Amino acid sequence: MLVNYFIVFVFGAIIGSFLNVCIYRLPRGKSIVWPPSYCPHCEKKIPWLENFPIISYFLLRGKCGRCDEKISVRYPIVEVLTGLLFLSVPVILGFGVWSLEFYFSAAFISFLILNFFSDLETELIPDSPIYIIIFIGLFYSFTKGGIISSLVGIILGFFILYSIGLLGKLFYKKDVLGDGDVKLATAFGAFLGWQGLLVSLLLGYIIGGTISLFLVLTKTKTLKDYIPFAPSLTLGALITLYYGSHIINFYVANFLLN
Secondary structure, eight states: OHHHHHHHHHHHHHHHHHHHHHHHHGGGTOOSSSSOSBOTTTOOBOOGGGOOTTHHHHHTTTBOTTTOOBOOTHHHHHHHHHHHHHHHIIIIIOOOTTSHHHHHHHHHHHHHHHHHHHHHHHSOOOHHHHHHHHHHHHHHHHHHTOHHHHHHHHHHHHHHHHHHHHHHHHHHSSOSSOHHHHHHHHHHHHHHHHHHHHHHHHHHHHHHHHHHHHHHHTTSSOTTSOOOOHHHHHHHHHHHHHHHHHHHHHHIIIIIOO
16 A cells, blocks of 8 residues: 555656646747757756656755756656545545546546646746646546536536626726636536536635735735736646535535535
8 A cells, every 4th residue: 555655656746747847838939849858057958867756856955967057956756746636536436546536536637737836937828738637637527427517617617717807907907817817717617517616616716815915914926916826726627626525515414504
């Protein structure tokens, strides 16, 4: 059992290394396939001996082996985080290691990590991963007999976020939501179904509102500043992935059946 968990963590860390490439390159319109890994400062190719997830960062003391420029701490954070979240799939969700459910969940988690850090770092959400996860979500729901829920979730995700963005623009006279946020909601609907979508959006707005209020009260941000919303949405979707069914059951039992 422990060996399997270790393998899952290492697998997650390797995927996390690839996600780092996507986080840097996709928002900048660069290929994730070619050229191979290189330093963003000196653009020199990174030798394979210096390209091991997590370990290489600490062996290099957080600096490029050629130009000596600092490597962003985001790289080991993403690798460790991906490994831990992959590990949480069998531990929290109870899906067997390497089962079909594990792979689907791991794909969705990878998608959330990519968009979380991409929006946080560049304020951009790349389109291609969204289209891929919508397809994966539809296929996954089809295998579970929930394709209708996913299709409704896609429609609801688009119209709810689009309507909020439209009303916000009319009221504040500026964009309050980006197109990427609307597309994210459609992806959540495809993978989580319409009920999971509603839970994830509610959680996302609670998290986003709390963070925004804290930043404004501490004068870190002002009401006029842009605060990335995708990280809050992705956290809401991640919580829903793990505990969405419990939240829905609690709501139904305590508010709809009474």
